Amino acid sequence: MRPRVLRAVTRTVLLEHLRTPEAVFWTYGFPLVMALVLGFAFGEGKAEPSRVAVVDDAPAALIAAIDEHSEDRVTAQTMTAMEARRALTLGLVDLVVSGEPARPVFDLDPMRTGSELARLQVERALLRAGGAVDPGAGSLIRPVDEPGDRYIDFLIAGLIGMNLLGAGMYGIGYNVVMMRSNKLLRRLAVTPMRRGEFLAAFLMSRTLLALPPPLAILAFGIFAFGVPVHGSWLALLGLILLGTLTFAGLGLLVASRARTSESVSGWINLVTMPMWLLGGIFFSNERFPDLVQPLVRAMPMTQFTDGMRGIMLGSFDPGQIATSAVGLAVVGLLSFAAALRLFRWN
Amino acid sequence: MSRAAHGGRGPAIRLAGLRKVYTTRGRPPVVAVDGLDLTVERGEIFGLLGPNGAGKTTTVEICEGLLDATEGVVEVLGMDWGGDAEQIRARIGVSLQDTRLFEKQTVAELCALFAGLYEPSRSVEELIALVQLEEKADTRYAHLSGGQRQRLAVATALAGRPELLFLDEPTTGLDPQSRRSLWDVIRAYRDEDGGTVVLTTHYMEEAAQLCDRVMVVDHGRSIALGSPAELIAGLGAAHVVEARAPGLAARVDGGVLEGIEGILERHANGDRLHLSVTAPHVVLPGILRAFERAGVELEALTTRHTSLEDVFVHLTGRQLRDGGES
Incomplete structure (x- = not known):
């Protein structure tokens, strides 16, 4: 490795990126906008009352009972049986109520938690209206909106993982293939630049470019939403660096053979799609069916988001975080090794 | 240095x-x-x-x-x-x-x-x-x-x-x-x-x-x-005469140019004729007379120095430009 050569290549790669304003937007602007929108959408605000349709041929007592005894946890509308059914299907209401106050009939979608909740709320209102002892009188309800338990606290780690995956796939994978299809790789291959020097300089510059966006997302989460970091900052930064390198390795691997932007796009989708769906970016992947769990666990994205959340939210012990880090490192090293073997200069 | x-x-x-x-x-x-x-x-x-x-x-x-x-x-x-x-x-x-x-x-x-x-x-x-x-x-x-x-x-x-x-x-x-x-x-x-x-x-x-x-x-x-x-010298001909007329190749193959001294080589293809000659001023009158006798109506006639292009044509029988492989 000669510093002179590394410097020349690194400088070129950095400038090439910084002169592409749209790339800068997609790496910085996009995740921040996403954090903002999703943070608010699933964050602050009071719980919405359950929406319930009452079939219009039901006795007036049924509607009155719901209206008066639901403590504003339910908003009821009357509609025809057919309208009510339609509204349920479209998700405009969570529950359809008909029948007598003493023997109510509920139409609901058992897969929707909102439906079950609405049923409980309506049942409770009807019990109270019938003079029953308040079934929940002895219970205390404490709403949870503390930092650490909100969606945004969960989301930030996922957004960082998604960003690093994008940096590896596009920043490295796509760019390398473009250099190959422009025959720029061959042009460089006939200079005395050693191949390892080029790859090192390229990865170094892309890593430099990939690190600031996760830090920006993290800072945004902390300052805009008060997202906590309960664990060690050093471990957190170390894990981000490790994630950057692992996804860089995967990016180099998808780019090792492809000759055209079309073919590399296919490979990128093949890697990206499952990670978006199963990698625990937007929602927890713990409860996916057993059948896909081996795949879920093998994914570097799962290791990364688990590790990040373990550190940020303090939900994992150091042993589990170390396991995630090792899993990530193994995938990264295997990718690099395979990419170097397969890499095509021509 | x-x-x-x-x-x-x-x-x-x-x-x-x-x-x-x-x-x-x-x-x-x-x-x-x-x-x-x-x-x-x-x-x-x-x-x-x-x-x-x-x-x-x-x-x-x-x-x-x-x-x-x-x-x-x-x-x-x-x-x-x-x-x-x-x-x-x-x-x-x-x-x-x-x-x-x-x-x-x-x-x-x-x-x-x-x-x-x-x-x-x-x-x-x-x-x-x-x-x-x-x-x-x-x-x-x-x-x-x-x-x-x-x-x-x-x-x-x-x-x-x-x-x-x-x-x-x-x-x-x-x-x-x-x-x-x-x-x-x-x-x-x-x-x-x-x-x-x-x-x-x-x-x-x-x-x-x-x-x-x-x-x-x-x-x-x-x-x-x-x-x-x-x-170019290897061709033995310093000049090239090119002529164009409808169906010229067939006429030439039919013997129109037989007996004219000083034509070293000829390639004919469709309407085109390509002759290598040592001295155009010696050969041209004979060629023109032969065409006239045969009733060939010339559309174009040019002479030029032999080029590397002619070397290629001489060696392969093909023009360089249309010689690409499929």
Whole structure:
């Protein structure tokens, strides 16, 4: 490795990126906008009352009972049986109520938690209206909106993982293939630049470019939403660096053979799609069916988001975080090794 | 002080029995280079001339170390790609066909990139001056014209003061003025730095104007080798007469020109006739009389000096331009 050569290549790669304003937007602007929108959408605000349709041929007592005894946890509308059914299907209401106050009939979608909740709320209102002892009188309800338990606290780690995956796939994978299809790789291959020097300089510059966006997302989460970091900052930064390198390795691997932007796009989708769906970016992947769990666990994205959340939210012990880090490192090293073997200069 | 000026001993390139066969599964193997022998001396501008698909680029890329030979000896500056790859790369300069450099870098930055890859190297200013791109020094690659990109490609190839410069179709697609200005750069490199140049081209005029020696390549084989003047003289005819008339080839094959002295060779195809002659003023009256007798209505008649194009036609029976492989 000669510093002179590394410097020349690194400088070129950095400038090439910084002169592409749209790339800068997609790496910085996009995740921040996403954090903002999703943070608010699933964050602050009071719980919405359950929406319930009452079939219009039901006795007036049924509607009155719901209206008066639901403590504003339910908003009821009357509609025809057919309208009510339609509204349920479209998700405009969570529950359809008909029948007598003493023997109510509920139409609901058992897969929707909102439906079950609405049923409980309506049942409770009807019990109270019938003079029953308040079934929940002895219970205390404490709403949870503390930092650490909100969606945004969960989301930030996922957004960082998604960003690093994008940096590896596009920043490295796509760019390398473009250099190959422009025959720029061959042009460089006939200079005395050693191949390892080029790859090192390229990865170094892309890593430099990939690190600031996760830090920006993290800072945004902390300052805009008060997202906590309960664990060690050093471990957190170390894990981000490790994630950057692992996804860089995967990016180099998808780019090792492809000759055209079309073919590399296919490979990128093949890697990206499952990670978006199963990698625990937007929602927890713990409860996916057993059948896909081996795949879920093998994914570097799962290791990364688990590790990040373990550190940020303090939900994992150091042993589990170390396991995630090792899993990530193994995938990264295997990718690099395979990419170097397969890499095509021509 | 240029390294090229001290040079070394022995030829710049020596190829012996070079063969390159491309094998793709499920398809018959393609022989791109079929037993080529070639020695390029130091300090000469050597041209590989031939139609597209003749094997020129394959030959050059084997010399550049980008492709492996299937068989044969390849020596570059007395060294072997097997053992001395890095040394060879440090001493050659290369401009490949249809390469696109980094789009968002300026001319000066791209020169700096390539200068950074060689030790010792030319300065950025020197490189830009060599190819006269001073006015474009701060223009990004994406905004350069085809001719400017080609000149820049040659500048990057000169970054390491190479002893041997490979240029693969350096002037394809350029206007005549850009072409001539690139020729000047190439000549200056040879004359002032004492460098050796190997270039490929399918422009006969380029080979004739620029090259000290050319090898005419067709179907991966050498079909002629020598200076442009020697090759033309080898035809024994200094001039060419070309005529066009409806159905001319059939009439000529029917014997219209029999008995006219001084026609060395003829090729007829459709409406066109191509004659090699020693002296047009001696031959033309006879030809015109013969046509008149046969009632041939000429649409065009031209005479010119024999060119390398005629050498190619003589050797292959085909025009250079339509000689491309499928």
